[in-house]
Amino acid sequence: MKKIFFSILLILAIFLGILFWNYAKFDSLQLKKSEKGNDLVLGDSIAHLLAQAIQYKTVSYDDTSKIDYTTFLQFHQFLKEAFPMTFQTLQVETVNRYSLLLTWKGKDAHLAPVVLMGHQDVVPIEEVTRNKWLHDPFSGTIENGIIYGRGAIDDKINVIGVLCAIEAMLQKNIQPTRTILLVFGHDEEIGGEQGAKKIAALLEGRKIRPAFVLDEGGIITEEKVPGLEHQPVALIGTAEKGYLTLSFSVNIPGGHSSMPEPVTAIHVLAKAIDRLVNSPFEARFTTPQLQFIRHLGPEMPFVNKLAMANLWLTESLVLKQFSASAVGNAGVRTTIAPTIFHAGIKENVVPTNATAVVNFRLLPGDSPEKVIQHVTDVIHDTLIKITPIGKVLSASAPSPDSGWAYHLLSTTVKTVFGKAVTSPYLCIGGTDAKHFEKICNHVYRFTPMTDPIGFHGLNEQIRVNDFKNAVYFYYNLMKEM
Ligand SMILES: [Zn+2]
Numbered sequence: 400m401k402k403i404f405f406s407i408l409l410i411l412a413i414f415l416g417i418l419f420w421n422y423a424k425f426d427s428l429q430l431k432k433s434e435k436g437n438d439l440v441l442g443d444s445i446a447h448l449l450a451q452a453i454q455y456k457t458v459s460y461d462d463t464s465k466i467d468y469t470t471f472l473q474f475h476q477f478l479k480e481a482f483p484m485t486f487q488t489l490q491v492e493t494v495n496r497y498s499l500l501l502t503w504k505g506k507d508a509h510l511a512p513v514v515l516m517g518h519q520d521v522v523p524i525e526e527v528t529r530n531k532w533l534h535d536p537f538s539g540t541i542e543n544g545i546i547y548g549r550g551a552i553d554d555k556i557n558v559i560g561v562l563c564a565i566e567a568m569l570q571k572n573i574q575p576t577r578t579i580l581l582v583f584g585h586d587e588e589i590g591g592e593q594g595a596k597k598i599a600a601l602l603e604g605r606k607i608r609p610a611f612v613l614d615e616g617g618i619i620t621e622e623k624v625p626g627l628e629h630q631p632v633a634l635i636g637t638a639e640k641g642y643l644t645l646s647f648s649v650n651i652p653g654g655h656s657s658m659p660e661p662v663t664a665i666h667v668l669a670k671a672i673d674r675l676v677n678s679p680f681e682a683r684f685t686t687p688q689l690q691f692i693r694h695l696g697p698e699m700p701f702v703n704k705l706a707m708a709n710l711w712l713t714e715s716l717v718l719k720q721f722s723a724s725a726v727g728n729a730g731v732r733t734t735i736a737p738t739i740f741h742a743g744i745k746e747n748v749v750p751t752n753a754t755a756v757v758n759f760r761l762l763p764g765d766s767p768e769k770v771i772q773h774v775t776d777v778i779h780d781t782l783i784k785i786t787p788i789g790k791v792l793s794a795s796a797p798s799p800d801s802g803w804a805y806h807l808l809s810t811t812v813k814t815v816f817g818k819a820v821t822s823p824y825l826c827i828g829g830t831d832a833k834h835f836e837k838i839c840n841h842v843y844r845f846t847p848m849t850d851p852i853g854f855h856g857l858n859e860q861i862r863v864n865d866f867k868n869a870v871y872f873y874y875n876l877m878k879e880m
Contacts, residue, residue: 450539453548517557518587564873595831611804614832616844636844641761687825847872
């Protein structure tokens with residue numbers, strides 16, 4: 400009896416020993432701010448540059464015939480006048496007429512250049528919300544320290560923010576050590592095929608391999624990371640999810656609704672979509688999520704940290720926790736979202752045809768082929784025709800969470816945002832950065848702004864202070880290169 404008791408005690412001691420050994424080894428990866436600190440001071444009037452940029456309706460539409468391209472040319476003219484030193488000093492190239500590539504030659508031509516990105520185009524205003532905006536979405540109104548308008552956070556903050564920083568550096572007579580390339584695409588919101596992708600191809604042709612690429616994607620949040628509420632967390636995207644849309648169609652002769660057949664197109668398709676939604680892809684941690692856990696786990700309260708340090712034991716529990724919210728779930732799973740359903744033309748006619756469209760966002764490792772196979776197996780119905788439509792993209796290969804580029808981003812966050820901790824993460828939306836993965840293994844996605852409001856939606860806005868911080872971020876980033 401005594402022997403059994405001591406054996407149990409020993410096993411328990413070993414078990415606890417492993418847990419706490421892992422806990423003790425789970426040390427913080429946070430870096431300190433740079434020695435020099437931020438030496439740029441901006442007045443609030445700088446906000447007018449972003450406000451003016453918002454006034455250009457550089458809206459992109461999937462139906463490209465609706466795009467007003469002359470506005471893009473007017474926007475270029477505005478940039479030229481608003482940033483005179485930048486446009487005189489840097490080499491300016493227009494690519495495919497509306498995208499911009501600016502080159503700022505560094506002192507050391509042997510060093511690999513850095514690519515800083517932003518996009519000129521914005522998403523349209525949904526008609527049903529237009530009269531709910533506090534200010535006209537293209538007025539660029541500044542009120543009570545807030546800049547309102549479409550593009551304030553997506554993505555004119557990046558374009559204007561980096562240009563303000565360069566103009567300030569030129570005024571201070573600072574030249575960067577390594578060459579900086581600015582890439583401002585004109586069609587990111589519709590895939591970036593004609594803009595950023597063409598610029599990436601151009602750079603590839605010139606045999607340029609950037610040291611790193613920085614585009615929009617992650618943000619700083621004080622609300623969204625469980626266990627780290629009230630702690631600013633800067634999320635630096637190290638990869639983005641893939642993209643696939645499938646159309647499902649059924650053709651079964653319809654007829655008069657007074658004598659319906661037992662099987663109809665609507666019924667077959669509805670059941671199939673129901674089966675699909677109820678057969679989710681398996682939840683799992685991929686590299687960017689494991690990087691996230693490794694960087695943020697040590698900053699969390701005791702219990703969370705203990706769980707994160709011992710994934711060998713807690714993995715399924717932690718995965719379950721992630722899966723509980725829509726945003727957490729999107730980080731650990733290939734998602735399934737039915738977005739369009741069409742059938743029928745009249746109340747007393749049983750339709751012959753029913754179609755549905757489902758959008759998938761792919762986790763790294765889930766190839767489009769693998770997803771289509773899973774879907775076909777789940778649907779398991781020869782009456783249903785499955786066809787991919789539009790763009791098909793695998794998830795990106797994750798960039799490293801250490802090394803010069805990541806550390807530079809991390810310390811610059813510290814320099815400007817003080818208390819913030821930094822972490823890699825998986826971007827669940829798409830960005831133009833993906834087009835640069837062919838020519839660079841260090842592709843990061845981060846916009847220096849805190850809990851932005853109105854992303855693709857109503858009353859898009861940014862605080863003047865947040866905009867100034869974005870400029871400070873780019874300024875310090877370029878100075879430290
Ligand atoms: Zn964007």
